[in-house]
Amino acid sequence: MLSLTRYARVDEGLCTGCGICELVCIAECISIAERLPQIDLEYCNGCMNCLYRCPDDAITMEERTEPRELYIDPNEFDQRQIDEICEKTNMTPDVPVCGCHGITAAEIAAAILKGAKTPTDITRMTGARTGCKSMCIQPILRLLRGAGVEVPKSKGWQWYEITPAIYEIPHKTIEKYQVFRMKDDIELVNRILKGGGKA
Amino acid sequence: MTLQDVKTYPPIQPPPYFKGMMGMDPAKVKKRAHEIAGIVSVRVRDLFPDLAEPIYPGSEGIAAVREATAKALRKVDMSMIKPEHSVNILASHHGFTFMGGEPYAEVLRTVKDVVEERTGCKNIRLRAGVGFRWKESSEYIRFFELDDYFGRGKAIGIAPVDEGVPIETEVGTFYGLKKAYDADWIIHAHNNDLRELYFHREVDRAMKPFAMSYARIETRSAYHSTWALRSANFIARAIFESPFVQKRFAFSAFLMINPAGVVGADADNDMTELSQRIDRHNLENYGKAFKLLDEIDEVIAVFDQSTPSSYSFSAGMAFNNLLHAHVDLFNLDNLGVHLGQYSVPLRKLGLGVNPNPAIKAWVINYMWTGLPSHRLAQVYPTIMVSREQASFFGADPQNLRFMDYAVIADTLDAAMQFARRIAKTDNIIIFDGTFGGLNVSESLAKLLFEKAPKISEVVDEKLLPMWMKQRGFAYGLISSAIDTR
Numbered sequence: 001m002l003s004l005t006r007y008a009r010v011d012e013g014l015c016t017g018c019g020i021c022e023l024v025c026i027a028e029c030i031s032i033a034e035r036l037p038q039i040d041l042e043y044c045n046g047c048m049n050c051l052y053r054c055p056d057d058a059i060t061m062e063e064r065t066e067p068r069e070l071y072i073d074p075n076e077f078d079q080r081q082i083d084e085i086c087e088k089t090n091m092t093p094d095v096p097v098c099g100c101h102g103i104t105a106a107e108i109a110a111a112i113l114k115g116a117k118t119p120t121d122i123t124r125m126t127g128a129r130t131g132c133k134s135m136c137i138q139p140i141l142r143l144l145r146g147a148g149v150e151v152p153k154s155k156g157w158q159w160y161e162i163t164p165a166i167y168e169i170p171h172k173t174i175e176k177y178q179v180f181r182m183k184d185d186i187e188l189v190n191r192i193l194k195g196g197g198k199a
Numbered sequence: 200m201t202l203q204d205v206k207t208y209p210p211i212q213p214p215p216y217f218k219g220m221m222g223m224d225p226a227k228v229k230k231r232a233h234e235i236a237g238i239v240s241v242r243v244r245d246l247f248p249d250l251a252e253p254i255y256p257g258s259e260g261i262a263a264v265r266e267a268t269a270k271a272l273r274k275v276d277m278s279m280i281k282p283e284h285s286v287n288i289l290a291s292h293h294g295f296t297f298m299g300g301e302p303y304a305e306v307l308r309t310v311k312d313v314v315e316e317r318t319g320c321k322n323i324r325l326r327a328g329v330g331f332r333w334k335e336s337s338e339y340i341r342f343f344e345l346d347d348y349f350g351r352g353k354a355i356g357i358a359p360v361d362e363g364v365p366i367e368t369e370v371g372t373f374y375g376l377k378k379a380y381d382a383d384w385i386i387h388a389h390n391n392d393l394r395e396l397y398f399h400r401e402v403d404r405a406m407k408p409f410a411m412s413y414a415r416i417e418t419r420s421a422y423h424s425t426w427a428l429r430s431a432n433f434i435a436r437a438i439f440e441s442p443f444v445q446k447r448f449a450f451s452a453f454l455m456i457n458p459a460g461v462v463g464a465d466a467d468n469d470m471t472e473l474s475q476r477i478d479r480h481n482l483e484n485y486g487k488a489f490k491l492l493d494e495i496d497e498v499i500a501v502f503d504q505s506t507p508s509s510y511s512f513s514a515g516m517a518f519n520n521l522l523h524a525h526v527d528l529f530n531l532d533n534l535g536v537h538l539g540q541y542s543v544p545l546r547k548l549g550l551g552v553n554p555n556p557a558i559k560a561w562v563i564n565y566m567w568t569g570l571p572s573h574r575l576a577q578v579y580p581t582i583m584v585s586r587e588q589a590s591f592f593g594a595d596p597q598n599l600r601f602m603d604y605a606v607i608a609d610t611l612d613a614a615m616q617f618a619r620r621i622a623k624t625d626n627i628i629i630f631d632g633t634f635g636g637l638n639v640s641e642s643l644a645k646l647l648f649e650k651a652p653k654i655s656e657v658v659d660e661k662l663l664p665m666w667m668k669q670r671g672f673a674y675g676l677i678s679s680a681i682d683t684r
Contacts, residue, residue, distance in 0.1 A: 024360045052333035100571045131597040138420035164371035165425035185428040192544040
């Protein structure tokens with residue numbers, strides 16, 4: 001269970017209406033109307049992306065009167081379906097996709113089974129991407145694809161496309177750059193995905 | 200060993216705190232960690248006399264850094280840059296965390312001045328990236344008045360959530376930051392700090408920022424999550440060698456440091472050559488210090504710098520190197536994975552890296568947020584000094600659960616008393632941003648002097664040749680590679 005206690009507030013006197021906050025908001029809860037950001041507090045996770053990227057220092061964080069609590073329980077869904085999504089993504093269900101908050105691949109898969117279609121939906125449902133906002137986007141995009149979801153382009157700069165993973169690298173590249181130990185690492189990944197000691 | 204063999208000095212005065220948005224107002228800190236009773240300092244060149252001598256700090260002051268940078272740039276071809284062109288000097292926030300940040304700022308100023316003088320180009324911009332803490336580079340730019348130096352609006356901080364640009368590589372598309380590459384030419388201005396050995400593994404060290412500081416979250420996520428092994432460092436190489444980067448790349452200029460301080464500067468049009476020189480330099484200059492950390496069998500780590508946990512320094516060694524000191528991460532046969540999507544299954548196989556069991560407790564006198572650190576608090580007894588700093592941590596979206604695993608002490612002295620009781624050791628190491636030496640307790644000073652000669656011998660005779668061979672370097676032909684003076 002992730003308990004979120006803060007939300008963003010705009011100082012209208014400082015805001016110049018540049019719109020960067022809208023472009024970087026991971027929960028897509030900011031929209032510009034009449035040159036000022038409007039924040040939908042129902043979905044603001046308090047991730048601070050808007051605050052960090054505001055060139056006018058016009059955003060501050062405020063305490064919620066009641067915390068916003070987020071969790072999707074994987075146990076409420078068919079375990080075989082969760083395993084299948086993770087397997088197609090080359091992940092084990094217990095992997096913490098969001099290391100900041102310990103949100104596992106199983107919980108992300110459960111959110112997808114509950115109807116998440118984009119990284120924004122997953123953020124709103126689980127709180128993933130609220131922390132460092134940097135590590136988790138690839139596993140999230142891959143879990144969505146693994147579930148057969150066609151992820152649209154983001155409305156701003158929230159996400160771009162899936163990038164190559166280690167297990168997708170062509171043989172000629174592996175041979176060309178041996179110092180990076182790609183061959184060994186790929187064998188290791190395959191060993192993990194085959195269930196551990198069964199190399 | 201006699202007492203005379205253990206050379207200790209009064210504590211080294213660490214750099215002043217930097218006031219930034221990721222830390223509590225430093226004016227509220229009542230006592231600095233080096234002021235703890237019984238703390239002494241140990242000079243790294245007393246431990247390892249063969250370590251290259253620093254030019255900074257030194258008698259010439261910051262002028263020595265400018266001179267070394269200008270000298271390194273003399274061998275660089277800049278003829279591709281024409282007066283009518285635009286140039287982006289690409290930088291990173293990490294460089295500003297050494298010795299108060301001035302040496303790195305001076306490298307950036309010098310590169311700008313030399314390029315302007317030699318090419319006649321006036322449109323030279325600074326693009327300073329970050330890993331986490333999206334606003335940090337902007338704060339450094341303001342503090343060092345780099346916006347005035349480069350010209351109003353020409354020096355900006357860039358972050359991995361800014362607008363991206365696709366970069367086609369030989370293995371597919373990765374994403375860089377549009378503002379990093381919005382010029383005719385780019386100059387990669389970085390530093391060689393050992394920093395995160397558990398990630399870069401001293402392979403292609405100079406390239407890493409192309410997958411980090413100048414990269415979008417998608418690329419950073421790939422590095423940390425869907426690769427996350429030794430091979431992740433290939434991402435930076437793939438991006439650097441892409442036609443997109445190659446057609447803009449002019450040269451690189453690096454601030455060269457070691458645990459003793461700034462030892463010079465290096466620059467090259469050939470990044471592969473430069474990167475290999477840096478890898479060799481770091482194996483030579485950090486190998487012994489890293490292995491010495493492994494000799495510490497029990498210790499309390501005290502934090503007292505305007506940096507997050509992993510990136511706080513003691514004698515130029517980042518804390519994360521103590522965190523992983525029990526594994527030889529220079530040895531490429533070791534996996535060294537501790538996060539990413541393979542970390543949990545690898546630990547189940549007994550192949551992952553657990554945190555160093557020698558760390559018995561950590562005390563946070565002053566530390567920045569902005570790096571996920573709650574896992575450390577889950578592993579080690581954690582004592583936070585001051586309720587206000589505890590509240591600051593609790594409000595950080597990357598550390599929302601940090602204080603669930605920490606206790607609070609109202610004063611540093613109370614924190615240390617408690618830490619000693621639970622850790623049952625007098626060994627203390629302080630991560631307060633010092634270079635040249637480290638602030639430690641007398642018992643730890645003694646241990647370091649006892650162990651250093653043997654470590655020096657083992658590294659010279661056994662480990663360094665192995666590390667070199669693994670990277671395809673000829674052992675014995677190295678020290679002359681970088682002209683650091």
